[in-house]
Amino acid sequence: MVTIKDVARRANVAVSTASYALNGINKVSKSTKEKVILAAQELNYQKNGFASDLKKSGTRTKTIALILSDLSGPFYSELIRGVQDVAMEHGYDLLACSSMGGENSTAAKFLTERRADGCIVLAHNITDEMLHGASSEHYPVVVLDRKLDNKSLVHVEVDNKKGGYNATEYLIKQGHSKIAYVSGPADSYDNQVRFEGYREALEANQIDYETKWAVSGNFTREGGILAANILSAQEERPTAVFFANDEMALGGLEAFQRKGFRVPEDISIIGFDDILEAQYVSPKLTTIRQPKYEMGALATHMVFQIISQEEVSRTYKLHTDLIVRDSAKQLK
Amino acid sequence: MVTIKDVARRANVAVSTASYALNGINKVSKSTKEKVILAAQELNYQKNGFASDLKKSGTRTKTIALILSDLSGPFYSELIRGVQDVAMEHGYDLLACSSMGGENSTAAKFLTERRADGCIVLAHNITDEMLHGASSEHYPVVVLDRKLDNKSLVHVEVDNKKGGYNATEYLIKQGHSKIAYVSGPADSYDNQVRFEGYREALEANQIDYETKWAVSGNFTREGGILAANILSAQEERPTAVFFANDEMALGGLEAFQRKGFRVPEDISIIGFDDILEAQYVSPKLTTIRQPKYEMGALATHMVFQIISQEEVSRTYKLHTDLIVRDSAKQLK
DNA sequence: GTGAAAGCGCTAACAT
DNA sequence: ATGTTAGCGCTTTCAC
Numbered sequence: 001m002v003t004i005k006d007v008a009r010r011a012n013v014a015v016s017t018a019s020y021a022l023n024g025i026n027k028v029s030k031s032t033k034e035k036v037i038l039a040a041q042e043l044n045y046q047k048n049g050f051a052s053d054l055k056k057s058g059t060r061t062k063t064i065a066l067i068l069s070d071l072s073g074p075f076y077s078e079l080i081r082g083v084q085d086v087a088m089e090h091g092y093d094l095l096a097c098s099s100m101g102g103e104n105s106t107a108a109k110f111l112t113e114r115r116a117d118g119c120i121v122l123a124h125n126i127t128d129e130m131l132h133g134a135s136s137e138h139y140p141v142v143v144l145d146r147k148l149d150n151k152s153l154v155h156v157e158v159d160n161k162k163g164g165y166n167a168t169e170y171l172i173k174q175g176h177s178k179i180a181y182v183s184g185p186a187d188s189y190d191n192q193v194r195f196e197g198y199r200e201a202l203e204a205n206q207i208d209y210e211t212k213w214a215v216s217g218n219f220t221r222e223g224g225i226l227a228a229n230i231l232s233a234q235e236e237r238p239t240a241v242f243f244a245n246d247e248m249a250l251g252g253l254e255a256f257q258r259k260g261f262r263v264p265e266d267i268s269i270i271g272f273d274d275i276l277e278a279q280y281v282s283p284k285l286t287t288i289r290q291p292k293y294e295m296g297a298l299a300t301h302m303v304f305q306i307i308s309q310e311e312v313s314r315t316y317k318l319h320t321d322l323i324v325r326d327s328a329k330q331l332k
Numbered sequence: 333m334v335t336i337k338d339v340a341r342r343a344n345v346a347v348s349t350a351s352y353a354l355n356g357i358n359k360v361s362k363s364t365k366e367k368v369i370l371a372a373q374e375l376n377y378q379k380n381g382f383a384s385d386l387k388k389s390g391t392r393t394k395t396i397a398l399i400l401s402d403l404s405g406p407f408y409s410e411l412i413r414g415v416q417d418v419a420m421e422h423g424y425d426l427l428a429c430s431s432m433g434g435e436n437s438t439a440a441k442f443l444t445e446r447r448a449d450g451c452i453v454l455a456h457n458i459t460d461e462m463l464h465g466a467s468s469e470h471y472p473v474v475v476l477d478r479k480l481d482n483k484s485l486v487h488v489e490v491d492n493k494k495g496g497y498n499a500t501e502y503l504i505k506q507g508h509s510k511i512a513y514v515s516g517p518a519d520s521y522d523n524q525v526r527f528e529g530y531r532e533a534l535e536a537n538q539i540d541y542e543t544k545w546a547v548s549g550n551f552t553r554e555g556g557i558l559a560a561n562i563l564s565a566q567e568e569r570p571t572a573v574f575f576a577n578d579e580m581a582l583g584g585l586e587a588f589q590r591k592g593f594r595v596p597e598d599i600s601i602i603g604f605d606d607i608l609e610a611q612y613v614s615p616k617l618t619t620i621r622q623p624k625y626e627m628g629a630l631a632t633h634m635v636f637q638i639i640s641q642e643e644v645s646r647t648y649k650l651h652t653d654l655i656v657r658d659s660a661k662q663l664k
Numbered sequence: 665g666t667g668a669a670a671g672c673g674c675t676a677a678c679a680t
Numbered sequence: 681a682t683g684t685t686a687g688c689g690c691t692t693t694c695a696c
Contacts, residue, residue: 001470001689003688003689003690004689004690004691005689005690013666013667014666014667014668015667015668015689015690015691016666016667016668016669016691016692016693017665017666017667019690019691019692020665020666020691020692023691027665027666028665028666029665029666032665032666044468044469046444046445046446046466046468046471047444047445047446047689047690048386048445048446048688048689048690049441049445049446049447049690050382050385050386050393050445050446050447050689050690051386051672051688051689051690051691052445052689052690052691053382053672053690054380054382054383054386054672054673054674054688054689054690054691055671055672055689055690055691055692056672056690056691056692061382063438071412071413071416071426071428072408072409072410072412072413072416076404077404077409078404080403080404081403081404084403084404084430084432088432088433093429093437093438093441094403094429094430094438095427095428095429095438096403096427096428096429097425097426097427097428098416098426100416100420101420105425106395106425106426106427109381109425112378112379113378113379113380113381113382113384114378114379114380114381114382115381115382134378136376136378137376138333139378276608276609277608277609277612280609280612280613281612282614333673335672335673335674336673336674336675337673337674345682345683346682346683346684347673347674347675347683347684348675348676348677348682348683348684348685349681349682349683351674351675351676352675352676352681352682355675359681359682360681360682361681361682364681364682379673379674380672380673380674381674382673382674383672383673383674383675383688384673384674384675385674385688386672386673386674386675386688386689386690387673387674387675387676387687387688388674388675388676388688
C-alpha cells in the first residue's frame with residue numbers, strides 16, 4: 001500500500017504539504033504542487049477514502065444504504081429509482097447491498113457499524129432484533145416490509161390489508177365464491193396482512209373460509225407452480241385464486257395452463273405487486289399495484305428528515321390500486 | 333457520536349478491555365464483559381466500522397464494488413446475480429452503486445479511493461481516463477462495456493460484432509434486403525461494434541448500406557419509439573429493422589403497431605440482449621442473447637484472480653446466441 | 665509556503 | 681484479566 005507518506009517522501013515535502021497539494025488546497029506553490037502530483041502518479045498513489053472520512057469528521061458518511069434481500073430481484077427496479085432520485089437530490093451517495101448471509105452480510109455491517117448515515121430495508125432475512133439494535137436517533141432506519149414498535153424506526157408500508165380486501169372483493173363481484181389464497185412465507189408481515197384482507201372480504205360477503213384452499217407458495221415462482229398443482233389436484237377446485245404476489249401468480253398461471261386449464265375461462269387469477277412481467281404474460285395478469293417508486297422516494301425522504309432532526313410520523317401507509325387486466329373474469 | 337472510549341469510561345474499564353469484550357475475544361472475565369455490553373447498550377453505542385477496518389489492516393476491505401450507470405435498469409438483474417454468487421463464494425461483500433453524477437458519484441469514490449478491493453464497471457458515463465487512473469496491479473478493474481488498453485484493466489465482453497452480424501444475416505436469410513439499423517449512443521463501444529457486424533453482414537451479401545435507414549435511438553425505449561416513427565414516415569420503408577438493444581426494440585415494436593403496421597407481417601424486428609420482457613411481448617421478440625449471468629460471474633472471477641496475483645488474460649469474449657421468436661419472418 | 669504534530673475511532677502488542 | 685500505548689492513513693490546526 002502506498003500512502004500519502006510515501007508520496008511526501010518521494011516529493012521531499014511534509015505530509016501536510018502533500019495533502020494540500022493532492023486536495024487542491026490553495027496553500028502550496030505551483031512548483032511543489034506539481035512535484036507532489038508527479039510523485040503520486042509515479043507511485044500510483046490512491047488515497048484511502050475511509051481514513052480520509054474518519055479524520056474529516058468521524059461522523060456523516062453522506063451515504064445511505066439500501067438493503068435488499070436479493071439485489072437481483074425483479075420487484076426492485078422502480079423502488080431503487082425512487083430512492084436514487086431522492087438521495088441524489090440531497091447530494092448523498094446510494095449504496096445497494098444484499099442481506100444474503102444474514103448476520104454476516106454486508107447489510108449487517110451497514111446496519112450496525114455506521115457505514116452509512118441511514119438505511120432503507122426491504123429484506124425479510126434481517127431480523128427485527130437487528131433493526132431495533134441498529135436504529136437510533138442519529139441513525140434512521142426505514143423499513144418497508146414490516147411494522148416495528150420503536151421510536152427511531154420509521155415504517156413505510158403499502159395498505160396491504162385493503163389491497164388484499166380489494167383483490168378478493170373484485171373476484172367476489174365477478175361472481176366467484178370459491179376463492180383460494182396462495183400465501184407467502186408465514187413470517188412475512190406483508191403476507192399476513194394481505195391474508196387478513198382476504199379473510200375480511202370473504203366474511204363481509206358471507207363466504208366461508210376454506211382451509212383446503214389456503215396454500216403456501218413462499219412468494220416464489222416455484223412456490224406458485226406448486227400451489228397451483230396442489231389446487232388443481234383437489235376434488236373440489238376453486239374457481240378463482242388470489243396469489244399474494246405476482247411472481248407466484250405467474251408461476252401458477254403457467255402451471256394451470258400446462259395442466260390444461262384455461263385462464264380465465266376455467267379459473268380466474270389475481271396477483272399482487274404489479275411487476276413488469278404482469279402486463280406481458282398471456283392472459284395479462286389482473287393484479288394489485290403497489291406504488292413502488294413512491295415507496296422508495298418516500299422512504300428516502302423520511303431518512304433525510306430524521307437526519308435533519310425533523311419530527312416525523314412513525315408510520316406511512318400508501319394505497320394500492322386494482323389493475324384490471326385479463327386473468328380474471330365474470331363467472332357465469 | 334458515542335465511541336468506544338465512552339463505553340469504556342462508563343464501564344470503568346480500559347478501551348482495550350472494552351474492545352475485547354465487544355468483539356467477544358476470550359480475554360475478559362464474564363462480569364466485566366457484561367458490564368461493558370451493558371454500558372454499550374445504555375449509550376446506544378455503535379462501532380465505527382471504517383475505523384475498525386482502518387486499524388485492522390489498512391488494506392483489504394473484503395468488498396467488491398459493482399458500478400452501474402443506473403442501478404434500476406432492467407438489464408442488470410441476471411448480471412448482478414452472477415456477480416453476487418461469485419463474490420459470496422469468496423466471502424466478499426458486494427456493493428452496487430450508481431455512476432449517475434459522473435466524477436462526483438459514489439462510483440467515482442470507489443474507483444479512486446480504495447473503498448473496495450476491486451471494481452466491476454458497466455457504466456458508459458465513467459470515462460476511460462478514470463478507469464485508467466483507478467486500475468492498478470493491486471486494484472483490479474474489470475470493464476464490461478468497452479475495450480481498453482491497459483495492463484491492469486481486464487475486459488470481459490460479448491462478441492458484439494458477431495452478434496450484430498448474426499442478427500443481420502438472419503434477416504437477410506429471411507429474404508430481407510431493406511434492413512434498417514437503430515443505433516445506441518454514438519460513443520457506446522457496444523453499439524459501434526454491433527453496427528460493424530451489421531455492416532459486414534450487409535457487405536458479405538452484396539447489400540448496399542443505406543444511411544437513411546440508420547437511425548439513432550440512444551438505447552432507450554423512447555429512442556426506439558422515435559426511431560420507429562422516423563422509419564415509418566419514410567417514403568421507402570425498410571422491411572426489417574435491427575434494433576441495437578431490446579429496450580429500443582420494444583419501444584419500436586409498440587410504435588410500429590400503433591401506426592398500424594403488423595409485426596412481423598408488415599415489418600420484421602430483431603433486437604439485442606434478450607431481456608426478460610422480450611419473451612413476453614406480442615409478438616415475442618426475436619433477438620440476440622447475451623450471456624448476462626456468465627458475464628457477471630466471469631468478471632468477478634477475474635477480480636479475484638487478479639487479487640490473488642494470478643496471471644490472467646486481459647480480455648475475454650463471450651459468445652451470443654440467436655433466439656428465434658416471432659417478431660421476424662420470411663419475406664414473401 | 666511549508667513542516668511538525670495532534671487526533672479521528674479503533675485494535676493489538678506489550679506491560680502489569 | 682486488565683491497562684497503557686502505538687499506530688492504521690489521513691486532515692488540519694498551529695508554528696515557523
